[in-house]
Amino acid sequence: MTGASFGAIxxxxxxxxxxxxxxxxxxxxxxxxxMAVGIVAAGGSPAAAVVAGLVLNARHLPFxxxxxxxxxxxxxxxxxxSHLLIDESTAFAMSQKDPARARAAYWACGVSLFFCxxxxxxxxxLAGQAIGDPATFGLDAAFPAAMLALTLPALxxxxxxxxxxxxxxxxxxxxxxxxxxxxxxxxxxxLLVFKKKxxxxxxxxx
Amino acid sequence: xxxxxVLILAAGTFAIRLAGPLLRDRVTLPEKVNDxxxxxxxxLLLALVAVSALTNGKQFGGWALAAGVVVxxxxxxxxxxxxxxxxxxxxxxxxxxxxxxx
Numbered sequence: 001m002t003g004a005s006f007g008a009i010x011x012x013x014x015x016x017x018x019x020x021x022x023x024x025x026x027x028x029x030x031x032x033x034x035m036a037v038g039i040v041a042a043g044g045s046p047a048a049a050v051v052a053g054l055v056l057n058a059r060h061l062p063f064x065x066x067x068x069x070x071x072x073x074x075x076x077x078x079x080x081x082s083h084l085l086i087d088e089s090t091a092f093a094m095s096q097k098d099p100a101r102a103r104a105a106y107w108a109c110g111v112s113l114f115f116c117x118x119x120x121x122x123x124x125x126l127a128g129q130a131i132g133d134p135a136t137f138g139l140d141a142a143f144p145a146a147m148l149a150l151t152l153p154a155l156x157x158x159x160x161x162x163x164x165x166x167x168x169x170x171x172x173x174x175x176x177x178x179x180x181x182x183x184x185x186x187x188x189x190x191l192l193v194f195k196k197k198x199x200x201x202x203x204x205x206x
Numbered sequence: 207x208x209x210x211x212v213l214i215l216a217a218g219t220f221a222i223r224l225a226g227p228l229l230r231d232r233v234t235l236p237e238k239v240n241d242x243x244x245x246x247x248x249x250l251l252l253a254l255v256a257v258s259a260l261t262n263g264k265q266f267g268g269w270a271l272a273a274g275v276v277v278x279x280x281x282x283x284x285x286x287x288x289x290x291x292x293x294x295x296x297x298x299x300x301x302x303x304x305x306x307x308x
Contacts, residue, residue, distance in 0.1 A: 001287070001288050001289050002288055005288065005289070005292050009292075015207055019207055019209075019212070022209070022212060023207075023212050023215075023216075026212065026213065026216035027212065027215055027216045027219055028219075029219055031247060031251060032215065032219065034251075035250065035251065035254060036207065036211070036212075036215060037207060038254050038258055039254065040207045040211075041258075042257065042258055042263045043263045044263075046207065046208050046210075046211035047211075049207070049211060049215070050211050050214050050215045050218070052250055052254075053215045053218075053219070054215065054218045054219065054222070055246055055247075055250060056246075056247045056250055056251070057218070057219045057222055057223075058222060058243045058246065058247075059243045059244050059246075059247050060219070060222050060223045060226065061222050061223075061225055061226050061235070061243065062226070062235055062239075062240045062243060062244075063223075063226060064222075064223055064224070064225060064226010064227050064229075064230070065226045065229065065230045065233065065234070065235060066226075066230075067226075068226050068227030068228075068230040069227070069230065071227050078224065078227050078228070079224065081227070082220065082223040082224040082226075082227060083220060083223065085223040085226070135303070136300060136303065137296055137300050138270075138274050138295065138296035138297060138298065138299030138300035138301075138303070139296055140258070140267075140271055140299070141259070141270075141271050141274030141275050141278065141295045141296055141298065141299035142274075142278070142292045142293075142295050142296040143258060144254070144255045144258040144259040144275045144278075144295075145259075145274065145275050145277075145278025145279065145281075145282070145291055145292055145294075145295030145296075146278075146288070146291065146292050146295075147251050147254060147255050147258075148252075148255045148259075148275065148278060148279045148282060148291075149278070149279075149281075149282035149288055149291045149292075150251065151248055151251045151252050151255065152279075152282050152283060154244075154247075154248040155248065155252070159241075159245070160244075160245045160248050160249075163245050163248075163249050164245075164248050164249045164251075164252040164253075165252070167249040167250075167252065167253045168252050168253045168255070168256035168257075169256075170253075171253035171254075171256055171257050172256050172257060172260060172261070175257055175261050175263070175264070176264060176265060180263045183253070183257060184250060184253045184254050184257060185250075187249055187250060187252075187253030188246055188249060188250065190249050190253075191242060191245060191246055191249060194241075194242065194245050196238075196241050
C-alpha cells in the first residue's frame, strides 16, 4: 500500500504515470523516492533531489557490510542481490542464525517485496491519473503525512529525535531565503547534536 | 523530475548497495559512522516533512495543509494503517479548503 500511495501521490504532484514506475524499478528505495519527488514537487532542483536521495540511501552501505555474504558469492547473485538490499530484507536475514536460512529469508523477502512494491506503484500511478486538481483533494498534505508515518518509528530514539528536530528547525528557518531543496540538505547540520547515549554494556569481567 | 536524475540516483544507490558485499572482507565501519548514516536518513525525511507541511517553498503554506499533516501524524502515531494516515491527512486538508480555510 505504501507503493500505491507513492504512485498516486507522485502522479498527483504532476509527474507522468510512468515516472514513479521507472523510479521504483531502478531505485527501489521508498524513502529516497518520496524524498526526490517531494523536493522536485516543491520546486527544488533535480540535483538537490539526487543528493538528498543518495544521502538517504547511504545507510545501505553498513547493511551490505553486515549481511553481504548472505547474498551468495557469485557475481550474478551479488549484482541481483544488491538491488534487493533494503531495510526489510536486511532485517529478515539478520533475524536468522543459520546462514542457509538467512540466505533464503533474504531472497524471499527481497524478491516478494520487489514485486509487491512495483505492482503497488503501478496501480497507484494509474489510479492517480483519475485525480483532478491535487490541491482540492489535499494531496499536498498526503505527501508529508506519508513521510511522517515512515519516519515515526525512528524518532523513538532520543538522539535521532533531537538531531531530526534540530535539522527540521534549520530547514524551516532557511526556507524563505534559499532555493527549494537546499534547506532540506542543510538540515543535516542537525547531526551535530547527534549524541548516542553509551548503552550500558554488561561485560563478563565486571 | 528528469529521467537523467532518476538514473543517476538509481546508479548511485546501486553502487552503495553493491559496495557493502564487495568490501565486507576489507572494511569495517566505526559504529559512530554507522549510527550517523542511519540518523541522517531520519533527519532528511523529517526536514522534508516540516518544509512541505508548513511552507509552500517560500512562506507559510496555510492552515489547511498544516492541519492535514498533523491529523495524518496523529493517525500514524496511533498506529493506524498507512492508507488511513494518507486518506485522513488529504481529507482534512481538502475539507478545510472546501470550507474556505486557506
